[in-house]
Amino acid sequence: xxxxxxxxxxxxxxxxxxxxxxxxxxxxxxxxxxxxxxxxxxxxxxxxxxxxxxxxxxxxxxxxxxxxxxxxxxxxxxxxxxxxxxxxxxxxxxxxxxxxxxxxxxxxxxxxxxxxxxxxxxxxxxxxxxxxxxxxxxxxxxxxxxxxxxxxxxxxxxxxxxxxxxxxxxxxxxxxxxxxxxxxxxxxxxxxxxxxxxxxxxxxxxxxxxxxxxxxxxxxxxxxxxxxxxxxxxxxxxxxxxxxxxxxxxxxxxxxxxxxxxxxxxxxxxxxxxxxxxxxxxxxxxxxxxxxxxxxxxxxxxxxxxxxxxxxxxxxxxxxxxxxxxxxxxxxxxxxxxxxxxxxxxxxxxxxxxxxxxxxxxxxxxxxxxxxxxxxxxxxxxxxxxxxxxxxxxxxxxxxxxxxxxxxxxxxxxxxxxxxxxxxxxxxxxxxxxxxxxxxxxxxxxxxxxxxxxxxxxxxxxxxxxxxxxxxxxxxxx
Amino acid sequence: xxxxxxxxxxxxxxxxxxxxxxxxxxxxxxxxxxxxxxxxxxxxxxxxxxxxxxxxxxxxxxxxxxxxxxxxxxxxxxxxxxxxxxxxxxxxxxxxxxxxxxxxxxxxxxxxxxxxxxxxxxxxxxxxxxxxxxxxxxxxxxxxxxxxxxxxxxxxxxxxxxxxxxxxxxxxxxxxxxxxxxxxxxxxxxxxxxxxxxxxxxxxxxxxxxxxxxxxxxxxxxxxxxxxxxxxxxxxxxxxxxxxxxxxxxx
Numbered sequence: 166x167x168x169x170x171x172x173x174x175x176x177x178x179x180x181x182x183x184x185x186x187x188x189x190x191x192x193x194x195x196x197x198x199x200x201x202x203x204x205x206x207x208x209x210x211x212x213x214x215x216x217x218x219x220x221x222x223x224x225x226x227x228x229x230x231x232x233x234x235x236x237x238x239x240x241x242x243x244x245x246x247x248x249x250x251x252x253x254x255x256x257x258x259x260x261x262x263x264x265x266x267x268x269x270x271x272x273x274x275x276x277x278x279x280x281x282x283x284x285x286x287x288x289x290x291x292x293x294x295x296x297x298x299x300x301x302x303x304x305x306x307x308x309x310x311x312x313x314x315x316x317x318x319x320x321x322x323x324x325x326x327x328x329x330x331x332x333x334x335x336x337x338x339x340x341x342x343x344x345x346x347x348x349x350x351x352x353x354x355x356x357x358x359x360x361x362x363x364x365x366x367x368x369x370x371x372x373x374x375x376x377x378x379x380x381x382x383x384x385x386x387x388x389x390x391x392x393x394x395x396x397x398x399x400x401x402x403x404x405x406x407x408x409x410x411x412x413x414x415x416x417x418x419x420x421x422x423x424x425x426x427x428x429x430x431x432x433x434x435x436x437x438x439x440x441x442x443x444x445x446x447x448x449x450x451x452x453x454x455x456x457x458x459x460x461x462x463x464x465x466x467x468x469x470x471x472x473x474x475x476x477x478x479x480x481x482x483x484x485x486x487x488x489x490x491x492x493x494x495x496x497x498x499x500x501x502x503x504x505x506x507x508x509x510x511x512x513x514x515x516x517x518x519x520x521x522x523x524x525x526x527x528x529x530x531x532x533x534x535x536x537x538x539x540x541x542x543x544x545x546x547x548x549x550x551x552x553x554x555x556x557x558x559x560x561x562x563x564x565x566x567x568x569x570x571x572x573x574x575x576x577x578x579x580x581x582x583x584x585x586x587x588x589x590x591x592x593x594x595x596x597x598x599x600x601x602x603x604x605x606x607x608x609x610x611x612x613x614x615x616x617x618x619x620x621x622x623x624x625x626x627x628x629x630x631x632x633x634x635x636x637x638x639x640x641x642x643x
Numbered sequence: 644x645x646x647x648x649x650x651x652x653x654x655x656x657x658x659x660x661x662x663x664x665x666x667x668x669x670x671x672x673x674x675x676x677x678x679x680x681x682x683x684x685x686x687x688x689x690x691x692x693x694x695x696x697x698x699x700x701x702x703x704x705x706x707x708x709x710x711x712x713x714x715x716x717x718x719x720x721x722x723x724x725x726x727x728x729x730x731x732x733x734x735x736x737x738x739x740x741x742x743x744x745x746x747x748x749x750x751x752x753x754x755x756x757x758x759x760x761x762x763x764x765x766x767x768x769x770x771x772x773x774x775x776x777x778x779x780x781x782x783x784x785x786x787x788x789x790x791x792x793x794x795x796x797x798x799x800x801x802x803x804x805x806x807x808x809x810x811x812x813x814x815x816x817x818x819x820x821x822x823x824x825x826x827x828x829x830x831x832x833x834x835x836x837x838x839x840x841x842x843x844x845x846x847x848x849x850x851x852x853x854x855x856x857x858x859x860x861x862x863x864x865x866x867x868x869x870x871x872x873x874x875x876x877x878x879x880x881x882x883x884x885x886x887x888x889x890x891x892x893x894x
Binding site for chain 2: 589590591592594595596597598599600601602603605609610612613614615616617
């Protein structure tokens with residue numbers, strides 16, 4: 166035992182290598198939230214009247230709502246008047262150029278903003294605090310008819326598409342944070358894949374919080390038209406600070422007939438320090454609509470960051486024969502709290518879904534899986550398989566599962582499997598006997614436990630995800 | 644360099660306040676194969692666990708030196724880096740971690756500890772592939788999860804494969820023959836024999852004589868009640884096979 170304590174104390178705070186700040190001139194709106202702020206954001210973006218109206222109506226709705234308290238989370242009070250709702254780097258002098266400091270920042274994060282340095286085959290929309298600062302490969306993609314641009318640009322250049330699809334999957338009234346986001350969202354990514362087009366590269370959004378006291382509210386809207394295909398990646402990081410910062414995003418995905426969307430997330434927001442000081446509050450609504458027949462939506466997420474995660478990427482399977490999968494690894498350490506899972510709502514006939522959730526709890530963290538599988542009365546031939554595993558490291562953490570099934574069609578075949586396990590001393594000793602250090606052994610075992618999920622990520626993402634799992638596990642042996 | 648690889652002097656060890664080893668003395672020279680035999684509960688597995696640094700054992704007295712350096716102050720991984728290998732009686736399953744990934748981590752850790760440069764992916768695969776025929780296995784074996792769903796024989800062959808890749812100076816094989824059929828026993832025995840050199844040494848822990856007809860020991864020790872009560876040549880194994888342990892214990 167004494168030996169374990171030594172290892173615990175010997176490992177200082179796990180290094181959060183993305184925790185730096187960028188020193189750059191920024192402009193800020195005053196703190197606080199009211200109609201004037203909502204109007205100012207809209208005006209700043211020179212938005213059409215319908216967009217302002219959308220925001221105002223969402224804001225009014227939000228004012229009547231209350232913070233959700235059903236999660237297995239202890240959320241300290243959030244003072245929404247103490248948050249800055251808009252922060253943007255001062256625009257560069259010359260047009261079309263990105264501030265070198267920003268280029269450096271994203272370089273450091275492994276996200277090159279110059280196309281010549283880009284990872285082969287990945288286009289990125291880089292969001293810094295409240296605005297998109299650069300979207301790469303827009304022209305290359307446009308040649309195929311693919312629209313990939315900052316959300317605020319799409320409102321200007323493709324208002325008909327934005328209007329047609331905005332809030333069709335996540336209406337502002339959906340929940341407290343969706344209403345808040347709909348009122349004050351400042352940017353995000355928009356993506357439209359035309360009929361029959363297979364997107365030739367991975368598309369991605371990278372979200373970076375930099376400024377103190379700001380909240381980040383962005384939304385992503387992805388539309389895959391009939392018979393199209395796209396793989397979309399999302400990453401995010403923030404500086405290390407003692408104060409909490411709020412991130413409340415919306416991701417909406419619409420998948421038309423015979424189309425396929427893969428949406429992968431590696432969530433690495435600052436998780437707070439060992440004592441639980443600081444870290445991002447991550448309240449996110451992600452939902453996809455498999456609207457067309459035989460459409461397919463695949464969610465893959467690796468959640469290692471944030472002080473609090475509240476997030477349930479979900480799919481509404483409306484098209485007959487549509488299919489969705491949710492593969493998730495959620496790791497919590499120290500004082501992190503995560504309440505995450507998915508909803509699979511089967512409306513169409515012969516719709517199928519699969520849920521694989523792998524929770525890993527270490528330190529004094531709390532990790533919950535919350536899932537809903539819902540089958541409508543008219544949905545015949547539905548199948549779902551859910552597998553929900555929890556891995557505990559040490560004896561001060563908690564793993565919880567809240568699976569719910571609501572089935573109105575007796576012909577549905579729904580399966581649920583669940584396991585809870587600990588890393589055994591025998592496994593650790595076996596690997597250490599082969600010369601592998603205790604920390605590396607834990608990382609290896611956890612990587613194996615999560616491998617069903619990790620192997621679904623694109624290669625670079627999978628490597629990054631493995632690295633994050635092992636970094637975030639440091640000091641967790643026990 | 645001395646000819647003595649392992650030197651155990653008056654080793655006492657307990658588990659949960661119960662003394663299991665009560666003064667073990669053992670010297671293993673380079674190039675030698677020693678067999679440790681004894682009835683159930685004699686302390687055979689405790690001895691291998693204590694030498695390898697398995698948590699849960701408390702050494703109350705005595706020494707264990709490898710190449711003149713005390714093993715007892717080292718962590719399990721440091722003992723491994725020093726050249727000690729334990730072939731497990733019950734190899735542990737680690738689902739989702741491929742044999743390749745595990746071997747790669749192990750080889751990388753060993754090389755780092757010795758100050759050697761990391762092997763490239765190609766060099767590593769060449770090394771591992773060159774060892775597969777020793778245990779009569781094909782490459783598909785490498786991509787399977789460590790021992791996950793392996794048969795008893797496959798698990799033991801996997802232990803020998805790991806030993807072949809890591810090339811330890813001292814390998815302790817803890818009841819490697821348990822649960823093996825004749826074919827697997829032969830493969831394991833031949834695998835071990837092909838790894839014997841003038842520099843390394845083996846301690847083969849077993850209940851029965853049958854493994855010793857494949858791996859021929861230089862010395863046989865009989866462990867009983869936490870002490871080595873008899874040491875002899877390989878003919879001792881045949882005698883035990885014929886007469887059991889009672890004549891030694893009561894003699």
